[in-house]
Amino acid sequence: MAVAEEYVTAYRRLSEQVHEAGLARRRYGFYVTRLGGWIGGLALLIVAVPLLGTTWLQLVIAILIGVVMAQLGFLSHEAAHRQVFASRERNEWASRVIAGLLMGLSYGWWMDKHNTHHARPNQEGEDPDLDSALLAFTPDTSDRRSRVGEVLSKRQGAFFLPLLLFEGVNLHLAALRTLLTTPGTPHRLLEIGMIIVRHSVGLTWLLVTLPMGMALAFVGVQVATFGLVLGGAFALNHIGMPTVPEGVRLDFLNRQVRMSRNIQDGPFVRFLMGGLQYQIEHHLFPIAPRPALPELKRIVRHECVRLGIPYTELTLREAYKAVVTYLNQVGLKNRDPYRCPLVQRYRG
Numbered sequence: 189m190a191v192a193e194e195y196v197t198a199y200r201r202l203s204e205q206v207h208e209a210g211l212a213r214r215r216y217g218f219y220v221t222r223l224g225g226w227i228g229g230l231a232l233l234i235v236a237v238p239l240l241g242t243t244w245l246q247l248v249i250a251i252l253i254g255v256v257m258a259q260l261g262f263l264s265h266e267a268a269h270r271q272v273f274a275s276r277e278r279n280e281w282a283s284r285v286i287a288g289l290l291m292g293l294s295y296g297w298w299m300d301k302h303n304t305h306h307a308r309p310n311q312e313g314e315d316p317d318l319d320s321a322l323l324a325f326t327p328d329t330s331d332r333r334s335r336v337g338e339v340l341s342k343r344q345g346a347f348f349l350p351l352l353l354f355e356g357v358n359l360h361l362a363a364l365r366t367l368l369t370t371p372g373t374p375h376r377l378l379e380i381g382m383i384i385v386r387h388s389v390g391l392t393w394l395l396v397t398l399p400m401g402m403a404l405a406f407v408g409v410q411v412a413t414f415g416l417v418l419g420g421a422f423a424l425n426h427i428g429m430p431t432v433p434e435g436v437r438l439d440f441l442n443r444q445v446r447m448s449r450n451i452q453d454g455p456f457v458r459f460l461m462g463g464l465q466y467q468i469e470h471h472l473f474p475i476a477p478r479p480a481l482p483e484l485k486r487i488v489r490h491e492c493v494r495l496g497i498p499y500t501e502l503t504l505r506e507a508y509k510a511v512v513t514y515l516n517q518v519g520l521k522n523r524d525p526y527r528c529p530l531v532q533r534y535r536g
Contacts, residue, residue: 192439195495199441199472202491206473209487211480218479219272223263230256230290238397246398250406254356254413260290261418262462268299269470271477284375288382291414292390294363296373306474310426310447313434317426323351324518326431345516349508352423356415421460424507425449425467428514429500444471445492449510450501453482457504468499 206212233253240246266272267283284295301316308314318325323344367373367380394403429447432438438446451457451465463478464470469485476484492499502510 195439195441198491198495199439202441202488203473205487206476206484209483211484211487212473212475213477213480214272214274215477215479216272218477219263219266222259226256226259226263227290230260234393237394242398242402244402246402246406247409250409251413254410255417257291257410257414258417258421259462260286261293261414262421262464264291264293264295265302266463266478268295268302269474271475284379285382288379289386292360292363292383292386294367294373294379294383296375296379297363297366297370300366300373306471308432309444309471310429311432311434311436317422318431323348323515325427325515326518343516344518345512345514348423348512348515349420352416352419353412354415355419356411356413359415359418360411417460421462421464424451424461424504424511425464428510441472441495442497444468445488445497445499447471448500449507450485450499451507452501452503460504 230253233249233256236249237246240249263272264283264286267279267286270276270279272282273279280295283299287293287295287298305315305317310318312318312326364383367376367383370376373379391403391407394406397403398406425448429449432443432447445468448467448471450468451461453465457465463481466481466485469476469481469488472488473484489499
């Protein structure tokens with residue numbers, strides 16, 4: 189108990205230091221330029237479709253729109269965490285409009301799922317991101333696979349990257365399924381309406397401009413690119429990190445640091461991950477805006493070294509390798525390949 193209290197006190201002291209340094213302060217200029225730039229870029233790409241005409245080079249436009257959609261997804265995520273505006277309501281509506289009208293997703297569905305993930309990252313039976321119909325993220329879920337699922341799971345590391353191409357479809361279907369089957373979702377009808385408008389206008393625009401086959405290929409490539417970029421950014425931060433058995437309680441500081449992985453920053457990673465390369469800091473202080481994360485990392489890492497808490501940071505290549513290795517180990521039913529040693533101390 190004394191050990192747990194030490195970590196609680198350490199996080200309180202860390203939080204005070206972060207706020208005193210102004211790292212939770214809103215960065216309006218950053219978000220105005222980012223939102224304006226990506227929405228403007230999307231408008232230019234939409235205009236480029238009829239200008240380019242009937243050519244398979246349209247698939248290049250589709251890839252670029254998929255990338256822009258992922259960037260808007262990062263911004264919607266940040267607004268949902270109240271990083272953009274001081275007002276909770278303004279953040280909520282900014283995230284809802286970006287998600288619904290521009291991306292075709294549900295803010296209410298995503299917020300419920302993502303908040304649960306933040307509260308219990310990598311905890312079996314709690315974290316919804318461990319629940320997958322295709323991949324087994326823990327040995328226990330691998331045990332429950334059907335015979336076909338068991339055969340696939342043995343090679344699931346090889347499927348990881350190709351499956352990300354379908355993550356965009358999965359996100360759209362999951363959002364719609366939740367909205368249509370969960371009457372208690374806030375602003376449910378409005379979100380359904382925004383999604384219908386977004387998809388119907390987008391598809392009509394393509395069918396009027398391009399032959400049907402090319403229009404459908406355009407949609408497929410755009411959604412696949414979106415899923416690859418957005419799904420890849422989120423997936424690399426927790427898969428292969430320690431998992432916590434159901435019912436085990438950990439203090440907030442250890443839970444968030446030990447179960448998360450940072451990706452070494454750089455221009456390409458910064459573009460590809462939209463701030464999520466600082467996943468440890470994001471989980472500890474989700475209200476901190478993206479420009480504050482490099483300085484926040486310095487403070488958090490120093491405190492983790494002082495307390496002896498493992499702080500994981502890998503290159504993009506190393507992180508991908510770690511994810512694939514872990515998925516293969518789980519698929520082959522190697523028991524507890526990355527069990528958190530701290531769990532044993534807190535068990536019971």
